[in-house]
Every structure is written in structure tokens, then in C-alpha cells.
Amino acid sequence: MHHGTDVPRGEARVSQLNEFNPKRSLGQNFLIDPNLQRKIVAELASGPESTVLEIGPGHGELSQHLVSRVGRLTMVEKDRLLVAQLSARWGTLGGVTIVEGDALQLNLSELMSHSSGPVRVISNVPYNITSPLIFSLLAMRPVPERIVLTVQKELAERVVAAPGQKSYGALSVGVQAVARVSLRFSIGREVFRPRPEVDSSVLLVEPEPEAIGTVKPSALRSVTRACFNRRRKQLQKILRSAPELSFEGDPISFLNELGISPKQRPESLSPITFVRLTEALQKL
Numbered sequence: 266m267h268h269g270t271d272v273p274r275g276e277a278r279v280s281q282l283n284e285f286n287p288k289r290s291l292g293q294n295f296l297i298d299p300n301l302q303r304k305i306v307a308e309l310a311s312g313p314e315s316t317v318l319e320i321g322p323g324h325g326e327l328s329q330h331l332v333s334r335v336g337r338l339t340m341v342e343k344d345r346l347l348v349a350q351l352s353a354r355w356g357t358l359g360g361v362t363i364v365e366g367d368a369l370q371l372n373l374s375e376l377m378s379h380s381s382g383p384v385r386v387i388s389n390v391p392y393n394i395t396s397p398l399i400f401s402l403l404a405m406r407p408v409p410e411r412i413v414l415t416v417q418k419e420l421a422e423r424v425v426a427a428p429g430q431k432s433y434g435a436l437s438v439g440v441q442a443v444a445r446v447s448l449r450f451s452i453g454r455e456v457f458r459p460r461p462e463v464d465s466s467v468l469l470v471e472p473e474p475e476a477i478g479t480v481k482p483s484a485l486r487s488v489t490r491a492c493f494n495r496r497r498k499q500l501q502k503i504l505r506s507a508p509e510l511s512f513e514g515d516p517i518s519f520l521n522e523l524g525i526s527p528k529q530r531p532e533s534l535s536p537i538t539f540v541r542l543t544e545a546l547q548k549l
């Protein structure tokens with residue numbers, strides 16, 4: 266009889282091999298397919314001169330394809346057991362730094378300040394910290410030249426969504442205002458152990474911090490949130506009624522001056538229009 270027990274047995278075998286019990290709280294889903302590991306790493310387009318930062322190296326699934334092939338590799342891992350494994354394997358290798366810590370708490374710019382050239386970042390991101398991690402990577406200075414992230418498919422779709430699409434929202438605007446983004450390829454859930462509930466996608470993020478000018482990302486985020494919390498409303502109505510925006514005056518002439526129709530809804534505004542709207546609100 267077929268009970269579909271192949272997969273669980275395989276999973277048990279893998280975790281036994283590693284003598285490691287994956288922690289759900291740390292979003293531990295390890296990518297076991299070497300071809301896909303290589304395909305993701307190839308998106309980083311790193312070479313012997315590159316400085317690479319990896320968030321959440323796990324057992325080194327991606328890192329093993331970078332060690333010895335890049336100039337410097339710095340890994341940040343929160344799980345002490347994994348840090349011990351990684352250190353035993355690569356701790357004494359030149360150019361490799363293994364840091365135990367929480368990527369959201371560490372000052373990543375400071376951590377990478379030793380590097381003379383631009384940094385490339387790679388992560389099979391713990392799913393529970395995806396959005397804050399993307400924003401802290403985009404806040405690094407100097408800004409990374411290339412970021413390759415494996416994330417939940419649904420989240421990747423939100424990041425790359427265009428105006429008018431169902432998943433277009435504050436996350437799309439916040440990222441696209443400061444970076445070029447593209448969805449490279451998708452990965453089925455079956456190549457991860459333990460197997461997650463959802464499929465993943467690989468995102469390529471190329472920061473362009475100058476695109477946002479003098480507007481603060483935090484200000485942009487408040488404006489987009491205020492708007493998308495009322496995504497069915499027209500912008501003139503949102504300006505009149507959202508206390509967070511503390512807008513006083515005539516929304517119709519204000520919007521017309523920006524080249525935005527007062528009847529437009531947030532979902533139809535491009536990221537750059539949100540930047541201009543934020544800039545104009547700041548000047549009031």
C-alpha cells in the first residue's frame with residue numbers, strides 16, 4: 266500500500282545525518298538540492314574580489330559554494346549550534362568570518378566596514394524576518410551593490426508587484442523606491458528540509474538609493490502605509506481623513522500640482538509618485 270511515507274522518512278534521515286533538530290522559531294528550512302544552491306549563488310555574480318555577507322548560513326548550504334571563491338565571506342547566524350558547526354568547518358579559513366548574532370539587531374554597516382569595495386548580500390531568508398531584513402539591508406551604508414534573497418513566493422510577488430496588481434502595496438513601494446527588483450525563478454517546497462508549507466522564489470535586488478533623493482525611507486513608509494490602509498479610497502479622501510498624514514488645506518489643488526488626479530486610488534500610484542507625494546507632504 267502506498268501511504269506516501271517516502272518524504273517523512275527522507276526528512277528523518279537528513280536531520281539524523283546532521284544530528285540537528287530544525288527550529289521552526291528560527292525559520293530553519295534547509296535547501297538540500299545542490300543544483301539549486303549553485304543556481305542561487307550564481308545570481309550573486311560574485312568573483313574572487315567580492316566581499317559577501319550571508320545572513321542565516323545554516324549548515325553552509327549556500328556558503329559552501331562561496332567559501333574559497335570570493336575574497337571575503339562574512340556570515341551572520343543566530344543559532345549557536347550552527348555557528349559551532351560552521352566554525353569547526355571554516356573558522357580558520359582566511360577571509361571567512363562567522364558571527365553569532367541576530368541579523369536584525371547587529372549594525373550590518375559597521376560589521377562590513379572593513380571592506381574596501383561594495384558588498385554583495387545573499388540569504389535564504391528566515392521567513393519570519395523577511396520584510397524587516399530587506400529594509401535593514403537597504404539601509405546599509407555604503408549600500409550593497411547586489412542582494413539575492415530566497416523568500417516565500419507570495420512575499421516575492423508583493424515585492425515586485427506593479428501598480429494595479431493585487432499584491433501591489435506598501436512593501437512594493439518601499440523596496441522599489443530605492444532598488445531595482447526582479448523575480449529570477451521559483452523553487453518548490455520539496456527541496457527544503459523540513460519541507461515548508463509554501464513555495465519560494467529567488468529575488469534579485471539592486472539598490473539605487475539616489476532614486477529617493479532627500480526623502481527619508483521612514484517617511485515614505487508612513488505615507489504608503491497611511492494610503493494602503495485605505496486602498497479603496499480616493500487620494501483626496503485619504504488626505505482629508507488620515508490623521509497620520511496631518512494634512513491641512515485643499516487636497517484637490519495639492520494633488521493636481523503633483524500631477525496626481527484627486528480621484529486616483531493608492532494602488533494606481535507608481536513608487537516614484539509616492540516618493541514625490543511624500544516629498545511634497547514633508548514640505549508643508
Ligand code: SAH
Nearest residue numbers: 294295296321322323326343367368389391
Ligand atoms: N542558508 C541555509 C539555511 C536557511 S534557513 C540554506 O540555504 O539552506 C535560515 C537560517 O537563518 C537558519 O540557519 C536560521 O538559524 C538563521 N536565522 C534565523 N533567524 C536569524 C536571525 N535573526 N539572524 C541571523 N540568522 C538567523
